[in-house]
Amino acid sequence: MLALKRTLILALLAIGGRVDADTVVAIRFTIDQQPGNWAVGEGTFSFADGLTTVGLGDLKTFFLATSVIDAVHGGPQPYNYEQITLQGFSATFEAGPTGPTLTSLAISTAPIPPPQDPLFPYLAFNATSLAKDGAFMERWESSVDEGVYVTGTMTVLRIDTGVRAVPEPSGAISLGLGATAIALGWRRRRGAG
Numbered sequence: 001m002l003a004l005k006r007t008l009i010l011a012l013l014a015i016g017g018r019v020d021a022d023t024v025v026a027i028r029f030t031i032d033q034q035p036g037n038w039a040v041g042e043g044t045f046s047f048a049d050g051l052t053t054v055g056l057g058d059l060k061t062f063f064l065a066t067s068v069i070d071a072v073h074g075g076p077q078p079y080n081y082e083q084i085t086l087q088g089f090s091a092t093f094e095a096g097p098t099g100p101t102l103t104s105l106a107i108s109t110a111p112i113p114p115p116q117d118p119l120f121p122y123l124a125f126n127a128t129s130l131a132k133d134g135a136f137m138e139r140w141e142s143s144v145d146e147g148v149y150v151t152g153t154m155t156v157l158r159i160d161t162g163v164r165a166v167p168e169p170s171g172a173i174s175l176g177l178g179a180t181a182i183a184l185g186w187r188r189r190r191g192a193g
Contacts, residue, residue: 021161
């Protein structure tokens with residue numbers, strides 16, 4: 001019995017101990033005051049520590065929450081871009097004395113519908129550089145790109161390295177239930193034999 005308990009504890013520790021460290025980058029999308037449409041957004045993306053070039057397949061997470069005010073329909077209207085909406089992604093980092101620095105960023109998403117007001121257009125988000133006006137939202141109607149909706153600039157808010165992922169609660173519960181089932185099964189077999 002003691003051997004089984006030790007084995008279960010070691011298995012739980014081994015599974016729980018295999019959490020890789022990640023780099024998490026916080027970004028912001030802003031526009032200069034311009035007549036007409038307006039938008040702002042913030043988000044994060046993450047990937048395994050140590051990478052200097054990050055592609056779509058390297059991402060662990062991506063989320064960008066934007067808020068849009070339309071010149072015709074008002075607002076604000078939220079548009080949330082998630083990893084599943086990404087069509088392209090690349091980022092380049094350089095090592096620095098205080099940690100990595102983001103030197104290039106390219107993002108391309110599929111157009112998404114307005115979640116609250118159907119009068120708002122479908123909007124895709126794109127960033128081609130970290131330069132002023134290097135990011136933009138495109139208006140889509142009936143699967144046709146109708147051009148740039150707003151232009152703006154991407155900036156880095158912070159870059160955190162060595163971030164450990166917190167196990168999802170449902171995963172920990174499943175692991176606990178599985179360990180309990182194994183222990184009960186072993187106990188019943190032992191009692192029957």
